[in-house]
Amino acid sequence: MTTNVQTSRVMPSEAVHGTAPTESVRDAFLDALVSARASQPAVVLPALLRLRQDAAARLEAMSLPTVRDEDWRFANLKPLREITFTPAPAPAEVSEAALAPYALTEADTSRLVFVNGQYASALSTVSAAHAGLTVVSFKDAGAHAEILERHLGRLAGQDVFTTLNGALVTDGALIVVPRGKAFEAPVHLVFVGQAGETPLAVSPRVLVLAEAESALTLVEDYVTLGDGVVFTNAITEVVVAEDARVNHIRLQRESLSAFHVGRTVAELAHTATYHQDAVTLGGRFTRFEPVILQAAEGVDGTLNGLIFIGEGQFADTHSTIDHAKPMGKSTQVQKTILAGNARGVFNGKILVRKGAAATNSSQQSRNLLLSEKAKIDTKPQLEIFADDVRCAHGATVGQLDPDEVFYLMSRGLGQQEARNLLTYAFAAEVIDRIPLASLRDALRTRVFAAVPSAE
Amino acid sequence: MAKGDIILEVRDLTASVAGVEILKGISLTVRAGEIHAIMGPNGSGKSTFSKVLAGHPDYEVTGGSITFMGQNLLEMEAEDRAKAGLFLAFQYPIEIPGVSNASFLRLAYNSVAETRGWDELDPLEFDDFIREKIQVVEMDPAFLERSVNEGFSGGEKKRNEILQMAVLQPSLGVLDEIDSGLDIDALRIVSQGVNQISNDNNAMVMVTHYQRLLDYITPDFVHVVSDGQIIKTGGKELALELERRGYDWVREEFERRTVTA
Numbered sequence: 097m098t099t100n101v102q103t104s105r106v107m108p109s110e111a112v113h114g115t116a117p118t119e120s121v122r123d124a125f126l127d128a129l130v131s132a133r134a135s136q137p138a139v140v141l142p143a144l145l146r147l148r149q150d151a152a153a154r155l156e157a158m159s160l161p162t163v164r165d166e167d168w169r170f171a172n173l174k175p176l177r178e179i180t181f182t183p184a185p186a187p188a189e190v191s192e193a194a195l196a197p198y199a200l201t202e203a204d205t206s207r208l209v210f211v212n213g214q215y216a217s218a219l220s221t222v223s224a225a226h227a228g229l230t231v232v233s234f235k236d237a238g239a240h241a242e243i244l245e246r247h248l249g250r251l252a253g254q255d256v257f258t259t260l261n262g263a264l265v266t267d268g269a270l271i272v273v274p275r276g277k278a279f280e281a282p283v284h285l286v287f288v289g290q291a292g293e294t295p296l297a298v299s300p301r302v303l304v305l306a307e308a309e310s311a312l313t314l315v316e317d318y319v320t321l322g323d324g325v326v327f328t329n330a331i332t333e334v335v336v337a338e339d340a341r342v343n344h345i346r347l348q349r350e351s352l353s354a355f356h357v358g359r360t361v362a363e364l365a366h367t368a369t370y371h372q373d374a375v376t377l378g379g380r381f382t383r384f385e386p387v388i389l390q391a392a393e394g395v396d397g398t399l400n401g402l403i404f405i406g407e408g409q410f411a412d413t414h415s416t417i418d419h420a421k422p423m424g425k426s427t428q429v430q431k432t433i434l435a436g437n438a439r440g441v442f443n444g445k446i447l448v449r450k451g452a453a454a455t456n457s458s459q460q461s462r463n464l465l466l467s468e469k470a471k472i473d474t475k476p477q478l479e480i481f482a483d484d485v486r487c488a489h490g491a492t493v494g495q496l497d498p499d500e501v502f503y504l505m506s507r508g509l510g511q512q513e514a515r516n517l518l519t520y521a522f523a524a525e526v527i528d529r530i531p532l533a534s535l536r537d538a539l540r541t542r543v544f545a546a547v548p549s550a551e
Numbered sequence: 552m553a554k555g556d557i558i559l560e561v562r563d564l565t566a567s568v569a570g571v572e573i574l575k576g577i578s579l580t581v582r583a584g585e586i587h588a589i590m591g592p593n594g595s596g597k598s599t600f601s602k603v604l605a606g607h608p609d610y611e612v613t614g615g616s617i618t619f620m621g622q623n624l625l626e627m628e629a630e631d632r633a634k635a636g637l638f639l640a641f642q643y644p645i646e647i648p649g650v651s652n653a654s655f656l657r658l659a660y661n662s663v664a665e666t667r668g669w670d671e672l673d674p675l676e677f678d679d680f681i682r683e684k685i686q687v688v689e690m691d692p693a694f695l696e697r698s699v700n701e702g703f704s705g706g707e708k709k710r711n712e713i714l715q716m717a718v719l720q721p722s723l724g725v726l727d728e729i730d731s732g733l734d735i736d737a738l739r740i741v742s743q744g745v746n747q748i749s750n751d752n753n754a755m756v757m758v759t760h761y762q763r764l765l766d767y768i769t770p771d772f773v774h775v776v777s778d779g780q781i782i783k784t785g786g787k788e789l790a791l792e793l794e795r796r797g798y799d800w801v802r803e804e805f806e807r808r809t810v811t812a
Contacts, residue, residue: 517658527649
């Protein structure tokens with residue numbers, strides 16, 4: 097009970113919900129996490145407290161999806177369930193050197209690091225080059241309480257993992273781009289998961305508000321350190337106001353023992369532009385759900401994805417582009433490369449609501465299997481309720497073409513070098529559009545290193 | 552390699568693809584300084600012959616021998632044939648998105664450099680080298696920065712093949728229908744490129760359907776391939792005769808000869 101007393105002192109309004117519902121949370125996996133909230137770092141920000149309370153209350157009636165749920169048909173959560181996770185307590189010690197491999201030269205003046213969900217100021221830098229731009233942890237966001245009150249949790253939705261994040265989140269990143277300001281240098285958010293012998297659940301959270309006519313490039317980067325098992329459950333909400341532009345790069349390069357569930361929701365106001373490049377390389381189990389919501393006319397949204405995974409890895413992208421207003425444009429290119437016995441899933445939902453006239457949407461799912469044991473399930477899901485719309489979509493599944501390997505070998509390249517180059521070429525359509533040279537180089541190196549030899 | 556030395560010696564070569572015999576006994580000797588044209592109707596085995604020379608894994612050599620620069624070519628992987636100085640210009644070059652033409656050409660150059668006794672070139676050194684070479688095919692330097700063959704026209708792809716040959720400086724260039732799909736200007740540029748690369752120390756084997764290529768590149772020998780065999784060999788005038796009379800008479804002449812023998 098000592099713990100509860102401490103908790104009630106720091107979080108007076110939460111104590112009631114923090115202790116009372118533990119007996120009634122229906123799902124054992126969720127119950128174990130929610131009932132351990134008392135061991136989490138203190139939360140004082142009112143908007144965050146309210147989010148946690150509401151989410152914890154709603155979670156009581158929820159349970160993890162199963163393969164009987166259509167949206168989770170291929171994503172079996174049994175391996176996740178079999179592990180008992182604890183919400184991350186106070187952050188682990190992380191050295192600057194341990195993060196060096198993840199540094200991005202273009203973003204070295206604006207980096208926020210979160211360790212196990214908590215802001216690590218000693219590892220973070222925000223320079224004067226970003227004067228006028230707000231990049232802060234929730235803990236330091238007191239001056240922007242009104243923005244958090246208004247937007248935190250507004251877009252993310254109410255599915256079980258989003259709700260679990262809400263119940264467990266203790267900190268996060270707030271980015272506010274003021275009206276009319278364009279920032280060239282990218283902002284780099286690094287979310288480090290580090291567990292010891294006890295598997296840890298980490299609940300990162302990001303809220304971005306790009307005010308009218310502003311521009312921002314954001315890199316959201318998920319990594320793990322050490323040998324422990326980390327379950328990351330991340331939520332990002334992006335509000336893109338009129339004529340604003342957001343380039344959003346999302347990297348998941350966690351360990352091969354990591355579980356990663358992530359959701360990004362971007363809401364686009366009148367003629368706003370949002371461009372996402374999501375790259376999944378790590379994780380034993382990854383479920384990623386990018387969402388674009390069209391709130392006004394004439395928006396331009398892009399969801400590009402690259403997945404490159406191998407033996408023992410599973411990655412599932414379930415995307416939604418919701419065209420609710422006229423003259424919206426959306427483009428989606430998903431490239432998936434599977435080696436070993438890797439398993440990939442892509443479900444791309446394009447919703448064109450009644451009244452979303454003159455929508456122009458295109459979706460491509462391209463899949464490269466580097467092994468006979470690899471498997472992909474890819475499905476476009478077009479739901480069109482408006483007339484005068486253009487929705488193109490296509491899917492391909494293939495292997496490296498022996499004629500193309502031969503072409504490169506006839507130029508003196510070894511077979512492995514040829515396979516590497518062709519695999520890179522397959523991924524290039526996504527990699528080349530990432531607006532950071534250092535990241536393009538890092539991805540190129542990573543792709544080259546991960547191509548297995550011919551079977 | 553000096554003029555007249557034997558570069559390629561093919562003896563009674565037979566080869567099949569997916570169990571079907573395509574080459575049925577080809578013999579050919581190519582010496583330094585020579586240009587050979589291989590002509591013949593569709594499906595005669597011309598392109599198969601060029602792919603077998605370059606080491607395509609889909610083609611199984613079932614008999615005969617190929618000696619290239621004194622080495623047993625049939626024991627070498629495609630990459631080692633390239634390093635040893637054999638080059639195949641493809642009828643359908645592939646596109647490689649995301650890899651610039653310049654970096655690919657340098658990669659190819661450096662891949663063969665050690666075997667050839669050249670120094671590897673860094674990007675700056677290679678830039679000087681390549682700017683000279685692109686003049687061979689009158690290529691705009693902008694093409695060096697574009698992805699390999701991506702969005703290139705048919706003619707631009709063929710020019711790029713010849714540029715690769717200029718970079719790799721092979722002892723034997725095998726040109727597989729390098730003239731197909733070219734308009735007259737592109738044909739002239741490609742042919743001039745081949746003529747500039749061709750010298751007393753190397754040799755060319757050109758597979759072609761059409762006499763018009765031979766208006767630009769003068770062969771020393773013209774071979775007619777039919778049903779997997781060379782059924783007639785002549786000088787450049789043979790190509791003109793083929794253009795005028797077609798292939799049937801050569802086949803008939805060959806069959807009469809075979810029956811008599």
